[in-house]
Amino acid sequence: MNKTKNAIFEAAIKIFSNRGYTGATMDEIAISAGVAKGTLYYHFKSKEEIFKYIVSEGMNIIREQIDTVTKVEEGPVEKLRAICKVQLGMVYNNRDFFKVVMSQLWGQELRQSELRAAIRDYINHIENYLKEAIKVGYIKEAETSFMAYTFFGTMCSAAVFELINGENSDVDEVIEKVMSYILHGLSV
Known part of the structure; x- marks a missing residue:
């Protein structure tokens, strides 16, 4: 750029x-x-064209960061942690981008539909890492599409928690909480 x-x-x-x-x-x-x-x-x-550009570029930046950090990780859990770190880091370091994305997800305008498609592509990217974790036996066999949305949603929820409560916790601590809930659930 x-x-x-x-x-x-x-x-x-x-x-x-x-x-x-x-x-x-x-x-x-x-x-x-x-x-x-x-x-x-x-x-x-137009403004619409600028909006499309910031969404596509922003999502490309996140995907590139994920691909970069996951290349150096060997195990599937480490790769999932790396994805958490990139996505949560994006929220912490680029709150305005996160706010724009979250504010425009709903609605029937073309830009909102295109934004949802960009998010769907990003979640499909996450799904590939989950499939890899299943393939090597680290995660049980399940519907990977739903798992990817759940993974994405859990990270978004953690980010919303941080935004609302203004805690600015240690990113690594938040990642460990997210990974624990995702991998071990809420049961006792």
């Missing part, structure tokens, strides 16, 4: 996070990015 597009990317996330999709304007994004309005329109024809 070039310098100008990166500035627009960062500015758009902040504006969408603070003002909502409806309240955000191309003028505000241009000003926040420090670019002329013509430059903004050179790169993006």
Whole structure:
């Protein structure tokens, strides 16, 4: 991503996070990015196009980070921990992006449908790691699609807990709690 597009990317996330999709304007994004309005329109024809870009780029960044950190991990549990660390780290370090994603998941607009498709692709990526864990016998055989959504949802719930309670706990401690609940359930 070039310098100008990166500035627009960062500015758009902040504006969408603070003002909502409806309240955000191309003028505000241009000003926040420090670019002329013509430059903004050179790169993006509409607010909708900017939104699609930040979603696709943001999700690509997360997937790339996951692939990078899981390559150095050998076991399936370590890879799942690494996924937790990347996703929770994204929430802690990029709260505005998380807020934009969560605020636009519901609804019937095209951008919301496309966002759900991007999240679905990300969850399918997680599912591949769960399949690997099943294949080597670390996780019992089950419906991997539902497991992947549960895994994703549990991490989102942990992030929401942190956001609401403002605890800013140690990420590794949160990961251990999430992994314990996922792998061992809530039973005694």
